[in-house]
Amino acid sequence: MGQRGRKKGSNGEQSRALLLSIAANEFAENGYHDTKVSSIVKRAGLTQPTFYLYFQNKEAIFQELVELFRENLFSLTRKSRLEPGIELSSLSDRITYGLAGIFSFFKENPDLTKIGFYESAIAEEMKRELAIQIEENLTSEVQNGYFSQAIDMCIFAESLVGIIERLTVTKLLPGLKQPNRLAEEIVDIFLNGIINKNN
Amino acid sequence: MGQRGRKKGSNGEQSRALLLSIAANEFAENGYHDTKVSSIVKRAGLTQPTFYLYFQNKEAIFQELVELFRENLFSLTRKSRLEPGIELSSLSDRITYGLAGIFSFFKENPDLTKIGFYESAIAEEMKRELAIQIEENLTSEVQNGYFSQAIDMCIFAESLVGIIERLTVTKLLPGLKQPNRLAEEIVDIFLNGIINKNN
DNA sequence: AGATAATAATACTCATGAGTAATATAAAAT
DNA sequence: ATTTTATATTACTCATGAGTATTATTATCT
Numbered sequence: 001m002g003q004r005g006r007k008k009g010s011n012g013e014q015s016r017a018l019l020l021s022i023a024a025n026e027f028a029e030n031g032y033h034d035t036k037v038s039s040i041v042k043r044a045g046l047t048q049p050t051f052y053l054y055f056q057n058k059e060a061i062f063q064e065l066v067e068l069f070r071e072n073l074f075s076l077t078r079k080s081r082l083e084p085g086i087e088l089s090s091l092s093d094r095i096t097y098g099l100a101g102i103f104s105f106f107k108e109n110p111d112l113t114k115i116g117f118y119e120s121a122i123a124e125e126m127k128r129e130l131a132i133q134i135e136e137n138l139t140s141e142v143q144n145g146y147f148s149q150a151i152d153m154c155i156f157a158e159s160l161v162g163i164i165e166r167l168t169v170t171k172l173l174p175g176l177k178q179p180n181r182l183a184e185e186i187v188d189i190f191l192n193g194i195i196n197k198n199n
Numbered sequence: 200m201g202q203r204g205r206k207k208g209s210n211g212e213q214s215r216a217l218l219l220s221i222a223a224n225e226f227a228e229n230g231y232h233d234t235k236v237s238s239i240v241k242r243a244g245l246t247q248p249t250f251y252l253y254f255q256n257k258e259a260i261f262q263e264l265v266e267l268f269r270e271n272l273f274s275l276t277r278k279s280r281l282e283p284g285i286e287l288s289s290l291s292d293r294i295t296y297g298l299a300g301i302f303s304f305f306k307e308n309p310d311l312t313k314i315g316f317y318e319s320a321i322a323e324e325m326k327r328e329l330a331i332q333i334e335e336n337l338t339s340e341v342q343n344g345y346f347s348q349a350i351d352m353c354i355f356a357e358s359l360v361g362i363i364e365r366l367t368v369t370k371l372l373p374g375l376k377q378p379n380r381l382a383e384e385i386v387d388i389f390l391n392g393i394i395n396k397n398n
Numbered sequence: 399a400g401a402t403a404a405t406a407a408t409a410c411t412c413a414t415g416a417g418t419a420a421t422a423t424a425a426a427a428t
Numbered sequence: 429a430t431t432t433t434a435t436a437t438t439a440c441t442c443a444t445g446a447g448t449a450t451t452a453t454t455a456t457c458t
Contacts, residue, residue: 005453006405015405031319033232036445047407052447118319120230127365148391155366155376155384162365163358166326170357177354185354190388192347204423205435214435235415249436251417 016054018044021111023061028114032062062115069116070126072109076102077133081140092191096183099164103179106168113173117165127165131157160190215253217243220310222260227313231261261318268315269325271308275301276332291390295382298363302378305367312372316364326364330356359389
C-alpha cells in the first residue's frame, strides 16, 4: 500500500512551482488538449487531487502560464520604446538592443514562449497586442523623419511580429542563432532592404 | 420515428464534399480538438455513421484538408519562381505578382488557410516547407547580383513566411487589404527598407 | 502535549465524444 | 422484376480524462 498523507519535508510552494514548470513543458511540447493533468502530476511525483489543491482546474494553470508570458513580454516591449531625440546614427543600435532583449527572454523561457506563440486561441491575441505595442513604439516616438512616410506602420508592426515569431521558432529556440546576432540581422533587413545597392 | 435508409436524390459525392467543406470551417473556427464529428454531421443534416462511410476517422478528414492546402500552396510557390534573366527593373513587379497569387488563393480559401497556419502540429511543418521553397526560389535563380550578398537567405525566407502569415491573418482574411496591394507593400518594405532615404 | 492547518494519497464518478452493429430505403445493374 | 450496391438511420459501446469524496500523515500553533 502506497504512502498516504503529507510527505516528510513537503512544501506547498515547492509543489506548486514544480507543477507549474512541468505543465509549461507539457503544454509547450504537446499543446493544451494533449496535455493530461494525469501526466503532469505523474512527472511531478504527485497525484491528481494534489493538483487541484493548487490550481482550480486545467484551464487555470494554463492561463497562469499565459499571463506570465504576457507580463514579461509587455514589460520588455515597454522598456524597448525609444526615447525622443535619438540620433539617426544610433537608431539601428537602439532598435537592435530592444529586440535582443526580447529574444533573450524567449531563449531563457522556451516553454512559455512556445505556449505564447503556438496555442492558437491566446497566441493570436498575444500577437495582436504585441503588434499594437510595436506600432505605438514606432509612431509615437520615432515618426519624425526616421522612417519613410510611405510605409503603413500597422503593416510594418504586424510584419515585425511575424518575423519575430518565425525566427524565434526556427533559429533562436533550436540554438542556431544568438539573440544579439538575430536582432542585428532583422534590423539590417528592415532598415536597408535586401536589394543590392552596388548594382 | 425519423427517416431511415437512403434519402431520395441523395448522392455520395455530394455528401462527402459537403462534409469536407463543413469540416474545414469547423476546424478553422474551433481547432482540431474542439471540432466534434457530431457537430459536423449535424450541420450537414446527416448522422455519425454516414460520416464514417466517407472518412476513416476524424484524423483522416483533417489530413485530407491539410493535403489540399499543401498541394495548392506548393503549386503556387513553384509557379512564382522567377525565371533567369529578369531585368532588375521588373524584378519587384515579378515578385509582387507571385505573392499576390498566393494571397488570392488564401483569400478564396480562408478556412483551409487558417487550418494550414494555425493547427500547430502541421502548421509548423507547412511553414518550414514554405520557407525552404522560398529560399530555393531566391538562391537558385536570383542570386546573381539582385540581392545583397550579406543577407542570409534562410533568415530572409523564414522572415518572409512570418510576414505572409501574419498579414494574411490580420489584413487579408478580415478584408482590410486586397491581395495585390498587400503584395506590393511587402515587396516595397523588403526591397527598399524602411529608412527614409530623403533624410 | 493537544489542536489545527497544510499537504498528500486511494479510490472513485461522470460527462463527453469517437467510433460501431444492425437495419432500412433508394438507385443501379442484371 | 429481382438482385445488388450505395446511402443513410437508430441506437448503441467503450475509452479517456477531468474532477471529487474521503481519509491519512506531517507540520505548526497555542
